[in-house]
Each structure stands twice: as C-alpha cells, then as structure tokens.
Amino acid sequence: MPHFKALRVHQGLNGRFASLESVSLDELTPGEVVVRVAYSGLNYKDALAITGKGSIMRAYPRTAGIDLAGVVEHSEHAAFKAGDRVLATGAGLGEWLDGGLAEYARLPAQALVPLPPSLTLFDAMALGTAGFTAALALTRMLENHQSPELGPIAVTGATGGVGGIALGLYRQAGFATVAITGKAGAEEYLHALGADRVIERQHLDLGGKPLEQAVWGGAVDNLGGEMLTYLTRTVKPWGNIACIGLAESPLLNTTVMPLILRGVSLLGIHSVEVPRQWRLKLWERLAGEWKLTDLKGRIVRAVLGLEEVPLACKELIAGRARGRYVVRLAAEELDPPQR
Numbered sequence: 001m002p003h004f005k006a007l008r009v010h011q012g013l014n015g016r017f018a019s020l021e022s023v024s025l026d027e028l029t030p031g032e033v034v035v036r037v038a039y040s041g042l043n044y045k046d047a048l049a050i051t052g053k054g055s056i057m058r059a060y061p062r063t064a065g066i067d068l069a070g071v072v073e074h075s076e077h078a079a080f081k082a083g084d085r086v087l088a089t090g091a092g093l094g095e096w097l098d099g100g101l102a103e104y105a106r107l108p109a110q111a112l113v114p115l116p117p118s119l120t121l122f123d124a125m126a127l128g129t130a131g132f133t134a135a136l137a138l139t140r141m142l143e144n145h146q147s148p149e150l151g152p153i154a155v156t157g158a159t160g161g162v163g164g165i166a167l168g169l170y171r172q173a174g175f176a177t178v179a180i181t182g183k184a185g186a187e188e189y190l191h192a193l194g195a196d197r198v199i200e201r202q203h204l205d206l207g208g209k210p211l212e213q214a215v216w217g218g219a220v221d222n223l224g225g226e227m228l229t230y231l232t233r234t235v236k237p238w239g240n241i242a243c244i245g246l247a248e249s250p251l252l253n254t255t256v257m258p259l260i261l262r263g264v265s266l267l268g269i270h271s272v273e274v275p276r277q278w279r280l281k282l283w284e285r286l287a288g289e290w291k292l293t294d295l296k297g298r299i300v301r302a303v304l305g306l307e308e309v310p311l312a313c314k315e316l317i318a319g320r321a322r323g324r325y326v327v328r329l330a331a332e333e334l335d336p337p338q339r
C-alpha cells in the first residue's frame with residue numbers, strides 16, 4: 001500500500017484545519033502493527049480536533065480519529081498476526097498517535113484490543129469510545145455500590161453518543177433510566193434507546209441551594225457546567241455521579257455539602273489511558289452481559305464516507321446530532337457476510 005487516504009489535521013498560520021490527503025505509512029507515528037481500517041466513528045473529541053475548536057492533538061500534522069476497527073495487515077509484535085480482527089478506542093489515537101480516520105493505521109500493539117468474537121467490526125465502531133466510556137462509567141458506579149434500589153439514573157446529553165449508549169447499558173444492568181435532553185421531540189428516539197422517562201432540560205428547575213430535594217439514584221453527566229452542578233444537588237445519599245463530559249461547560253460550581261452530608265461520590269471518567277486489564281474486561285462486557293442489540297437501527301445515525309466527516313463534525317459541535325456516526329474506510333466489506 002504505497003499511499004492511502006487519511007484525514008489529517010494541520011496547524012496553519014491562521015489556525016488548525018483538516019484536509020483529506022494521500023499519505024504513506026512512513027509518515028505515521030511509529031508502531032508494531034499495521035491495521036487495515038474497516039470502520040472508525042465520530043466522537044465529540046474528534047469533532048473538536050477536526051473543526052479546530054479544541055486543542056486535542058499533541059503535534060501536527062496528525063491523522064484524526066480516536067477510534068478504529070479493522071484487520072491486521074502486518075505485525076511485528078507477538079500478540080497480533082496478519083488477519084486478526086482488532087479495535088482501538090482512545091489509547092492516544094488522534095492525540096499523540098496517528099488515528100483511525102484513514103484507510104490504514106500503524107499503532108503500538110498496546111493500543112489494540114482483539115475484537116471480541118460476538119461483535120462485528122461495525123458494532124465495535126457503533127460503540128466506539130462512546131460505548132466504552134459508558135461501560136467504564138457503569139463499572140465504576142457498580143464498584144462504588146450503585147444499585148437499582150437507590151433510584152433512577154439521570155443521563156444528560158442523552159441524544160449524544162455516550163448518553164444514548166449509557167441509556168441502553170444501564171437499562172441492561174437493571175437500572176431505571178431518565179434521559180435529560182436539550183432537544184424537543186426526542187422522546188420516541190430516547191425511549192427506544194432505553195429511557196424509562198424523558199425530560200427536556202429547559203423544563204428542569206435547577207434550583208440554587210447546595211442541597212435540593214434528592215431525586216436521582218445516580219447520574220451520568222456529559223455536559224458539565226450548570227447541569228453537573230444541578231446533579232450534585234439532587235442525587236440521593238450514597239449515589240454516584242459519573243463525570244464524563246463538558247459539552248456545555250468545563251466549569252463545576254458546587255459545594256462540599258452533597259459529598260459530606262449525603263455521601264455522594266463524583267467519579268472521574270477518563271477513557272483514554274485506561275489500564276489494559278480494565279480495557280479488555282470492559283470490551284468483554286460490551287460484547288457479553290451488556291451487549292446491545294440492533295446498534296445499527298437504534299444508535300447509528302449514519303454511515304459516512306471520509307469526505308463527509310468535516311460536515312458531520314460541525315453538527316456534533318452544534319449539538320444538533322443524534323446518536324453515532326460510523327465512518328466506513330474500506331471499499332469492500334471486511335465483516336463476515338452473516339453472524
């Protein structure tokens with residue numbers, strides 16, 4: 001493969017910009033394993049990198065894309081051989097490593113996970129970092145004694161990738177779920193994903209006291225800012241809040257009251273540098289006990305070509321998108337014809 005297509009982000013004199021280019025393997029960051037990429041996916045972080053709105057990459061130019069799923073083309077590491085089906089989420093892709101929005105990627109073996117047999121390459125990218133992060137949040141909450149008896153789990157940014165998959169996963173794990181969304185008219189969509197109840201963000205009384213009436217057993221927050229502050233005031237004693245995102249704001253303006261008077265825990269969720277054993281275990285759960293059915297019909301908004309990615313990223317930044325964008329990189333189908 002002398003040259004192949006890649007979506008690269010550059011730092012120019014007038015700021016960062018993305019361009020679709022022809023590159024060779026030699027131009028990529030080093031790694032022992034070359035992967036023919038079947039699919040990637042778009043996350044909010046990809047949108048920040050590709051639109052230039054966020055400082056995501058550690059050096060330029062870099063291939064964008066924090067996720068990929070594909071087939072090993074060549075390996076100089078004993079853990080992988082040509083023909084193996086693999087996936088990668090986070091682990092430095094699209095940040096300090098060249099990422100997955102390209103026909104080929106060259107990665108350290110450490111960044112790769114063997115594709116669990118019950119998932120297709122497509123499924124892996126329908127989940128992507130969004131699904132992995134939702135599973136990490138659920139795991140951390142369960143480890144900290146979150147139980148369905150405590151009450152329903154509020155999920156903010158519910159029509160987004162992380163939020164939408166979280167609704168399904170928490171439901172699968174036995175929790176009642178409440179979707180909190182900024183979008184009018186999303187009820188049917190959110191119920192289909194796993195929401196027991198849907199609340200429009202505009203209709204919530206956010207209150208102002210350090211402690212308001214406690215109504216949520218726990219929460220999954222993708223927004224930060226006022227919404228996260230509200231959740232700290234309203235989660236019940238011993239509940240957990242998984243702090244995932246900052247789509248609204250990176251700020252958190254609260255007090256210690258919920259922590260010391262209700263025993264509420266704010267759990268940090270970081271999906272990039274995750275200990276390998278956790279990573280493998282989380283994918284095992286996503287492919288097993290927490291496996292979501294009909295990802296394509298329920299959570300995938302569209303399957304895009306590489307040239308359609310910049311426009312989709314603008315939709316993500318504007319908060320207009322619903323669900324997940326999967327990006328197809330290989331011209332022919334690399335998944336087996338049927339499962």
Ligand SMILES: NC(=O)c1ccc[n+]([C@@H]2O[C@H](COP(=O)([O-])OP(=O)(O)OC[C@H]3O[C@@H](n4cnc5c(N)ncnc54)[C@H](OP(=O)(O)O)[C@@H]3O)[C@@H](O)[C@H]2O)c1
Pocket residue numbers: 042043044045129130133156157158159160161162163180181182183201222223243244245246247248269270271272316317318319320321322323
């Ligand atoms: N900690 C980690 O490791 C990790 C991993 C993955 C993602 N994240 C972060 O988690 C967040 C969600 O990621 P994602 O991939 O699910 O993003 P996404 O698919 O773009 O969804 C974000 C959702 O947040 C809401 N939203 C978007 N812009 C908003 C704004 N300006 N104000 C208020 N709400 C807004 C929208 O949902 P509604 O309209 O339904 O409210 C939108 O669908 C992002 O901040 C992302 O960077 C963090």
